[in-house]
Amino acid sequence: MAENQSSSQPSSQQSSQSSTQTHFGFKQVDEDQKESLVAEVFHSVAAKYDVMNDVMSLGIHRIWKRYTIDCSGARKGHHVLDLAGGTGDLTAKFSRIVGSEGSVTLSDINPSMLEVGKDKLRDMGLVDNIKYVEANAETLPFPDNAFDIVTMAFGLRNVTHKENALASIFRVLKPGGRLLVLEFSKPTSTVLEKIYDTYSFHLLPKMGKLVADDEDSYRYLAESIRMHPDQDTLEKMMQDAGFEGTSYTNLTGGIVALHRGFKY
């Protein structure tokens, strides 16, 4: 359920610690080391990523992504950047919506994920208006004001310096463009949170072992979710990056939240 972006984040809890250390799940590692560690996780899960997403979320991730697209306001001729787009679930839909006059750029830092996405989209017959770019969200290799919409689904929590990524996204968005961040968040109910914790830390790694033969990667995914900022903190970070009209919607009791912000 975690589309790939580079290294894990320095969360607010960690800012008081050494500037060269950051989180990798619940562990502390050097910032330099993180990128390769996260890359290993996603190299490891890439082949069975879609299957695992369906198994882990009982298919609900499709509804969350559909909601994101509904809120995107995408239309014919738009240029969309699907950041940390992984295996291209959002890209496929955007590609059909924007048509031949528009374009969708599927970007991911992990070449394995990008390759899986490329194969999948080509198998679906989507070739005309999709570009594939291997890029780090913190330093996007696109000109200023290039995109009408930027989406980032299940990717931001893996970024080492989220504020850099948000600033970079702000730069590449056109005035009037919007950012949509779909990401795991904090459940709004304590009962749900306990059930969710039990599921994430006990069941999820075992499912990872069973389906993808990779327990550690899925344990990291569960840990990285807990280290991600909550809804209000992320909204504040978006505002600090310059986004206006920011808002968020809790989905499935806050397990996931869709944040939205505009560049004016």
Next chain:
Amino acid sequence: MPLKQLLSGLAEFSANEVLQLDSEYQTYLQPLSGKSLALTLLPIEQTIQLHFTDSRIDILLPNNLAGDVGSDIDSEIECDVDSDCHLTIQLSALSQLRDTNQLTTLIKQDKLDIKGDLSVAQHLSALVNGLDLDLTEILTHKIGDVPAHSIMGTASAVVNYAKYVKQHFDITLGEALIEEKQLVASPLSLANFSDEVTDTRYWCDRLAARLAILEKKQLAGDK
């Protein structure tokens, strides 16, 4: 979970599965390829957007931010609908949309409003009406003649039985409400009541006329 998105996902899946059942569906989709159609249903004010390619239909609920658990979205959300054709129609008239001959009548009755390229709506109507879905033939290709015939025969019998049960239930329920519980008036009682009301009104009118005459006479006598 966003329920509307779940429903639109199911609708999209079903629509594309149904399309695949007709081997010539691409002939009908071709004129719609690259087009989009928005359908706003009144009075619920729900907009559904259809995007067509030459092989499938995508269904979106544009900028639909209401109705989710824990929503903290601002209420002032602009409407993100930009389609080649936008139909606004009363929910009750939706079934009549299949017949393009009805369009003018629906517009005159203020049940339908069309903006944009009318040909998109016409091509969609042609797609819906043109699909040739012979379920027996489709099943025959998948499971063979005899099982397909048996399944369809059984399905037909089940449907007929369901219709019979429903009809029987309607009659029983009607009799229970009218005769036993006396919660609803029978058609005969209603007719009698109407006749009595008509008679009463007739006699009231006659009485009023007679009073008017007597009043007139009284006034004439006083003078």
